[in-house]
Amino acid sequence: RKEVEQDPGPFNVPEGATVAFNCTYSNSASQSFFWYRQDCRKEPKLLMSVYSSGNEDGRFTAQLNRASQYISLLIRDSKLSDSATYLCVVGGGGYNKLIFGAGTRLAVHP
Amino acid sequence: GAVVSQHPSRVICKSGTSVKIECRSLDFQATTMFWYRQFPKKSLMLMATSNEGSKATYEQGVEKDKFLINHASLTLSTLTVTSAHPEDSSFYICSAQTWDRDGTGELFFGEGSRLTVL
Numbered sequence: 001r002k003e004v005e006q007d008p009g010p011f012n013v014p015e016g017a018t019v020a021f022n023c024t025y026s027n028s029a030s031q032s033f034f035w036y037r038q039d040c041r042k043e044p045k046l047l048m049s050v051y052s053s054g055n056e057d058g059r060f061t062a063q064l065n066r067a068s069q070y071i072s073l074l075i076r077d078s079k080l081s082d083s084a085t086y087l088c089v090v091g092g093g094g095y096n097k098l099i100f101g102a103g104t105r106l107a108v109h110p
Numbered sequence: 111g112a113v114v115s116q117h118p119s120r121v122i123c124k125s126g127t128s129v130k131i132e133c134r135s136l137d138f139q140a141t142t143m144f145w146y147r148q149f150p151k152k153s154l155m156l157m158a159t160s161n162e163g164s165k166a167t168y169e170q171g172v173e174k175d176k177f178l179i180n181h182a183s184l185t186l187s188t189l190t191v192t193s194a195h196p197e198d199s200s201f202y203i204c205s206a207q208t209w210d211r212d213g214t215g216e217l218f219f220g221e222g223s224r225l226t227v228l
Contacts, residue, residue, distance in 0.1 A: 008151070043116075043203055043219035044154065087154070098217070100146075100154040 003027060003099045004090050010105040017078045021104045022049050023088030024070045032091035035066055036105060037084045044087055047073075080109045113137060114206050116220030123194055124228055131189045131223045133204030135170075139184035140206035148201040148222075160187040194227040201225075 006023045013019050025033075029051040033050035048055065049073050060076040071088055088101035113136040123129050133143055138149040139162075141162045146154040158179050159167040166179035176198075178190040191198055 004153070041201075041222070041224070043222050045219070046216065098156065102151065102153045 002101075004088055005099040006086075006088050006101040006104045008077045008102060008104060010107050012107045012109060013078055015080060015108055015110055017108075018074065018076045019078060019106060020075075021045055021086055021088075021106075022070055023072070023090075023101055023104075024068075025088075025090040025099070026068075026069070027090070027092070027099075028069060030069075030090045030092060032098075033071050034064075034089040034091070034098075035060075035062055035071075036087040036089055036100075038087055039084050042099075047086070075106075078106075080108050080110065082106060083108045114140075114204065114218045114220040115221050116188075116204055116223055118223055119221055120224045120226075121227045122228065125195055125217075126193055128190055128192045129194055129225060131191075131202055131204075131225075133187045133189070133206070133220050135185045135206045135218075138185075138206075140208070141184060143181060143187040143204055143206045145179060146203045146205070148163045149196050149201060154203060157189075162187075191225065194225070199225055199227045 004025050015043045035047040036044040037047045038044040048057050048062050050064045054063040059076045063072045085103040085105045091098045115134045117132045143160040145157045147157050148154045156169050157172045160179045160181040161179045162184050166176050181187040201222050201224050203222040205217050207217050
């Protein structure tokens, strides 16, 4: 079993749609959780950290379920510019323990 | 904000040659930098942790003698792929972490270097 698993997609959605991504992780001792965004052939960029209480940043909402060991990302009112690959990242505490998922590809169309 | 610069962005080399990739933190000092490798449609795989002034820590399965890492200053880490072969062709990305006064930190990635070995 992979340490961090994501549905590779692609998710093809129209502008304005709401889309949700899930990610599961295998190490119950994981302490830090992030969503990164990666555009084609570019470096990953931090989208948001994920906290136990859940957190929201504009159109983006992230949630963590420790009992079930999964993380979710909800994007509301999708924009064309949201088209990218979204990487689920799980860590053991230090940045040298980050495990990256393979990413979920999102394509938003007009 | 913090910026990490990686060079070259693309490199094509012949099999058997060595290639050096540089990773620089432009407006902050990074005692620790990380090197990743990413295959198409795959996860970023941590190769090694680069520590300023000391030897790098390599992940299991990564050949130390093949992927030489040097972190001679607080703003520069280099990855040298020695005697490159076609199977070394990949996207190599570095990252550096910053630390805030409250103990929190953030990770910034370089733009990545695409290596093609003919």
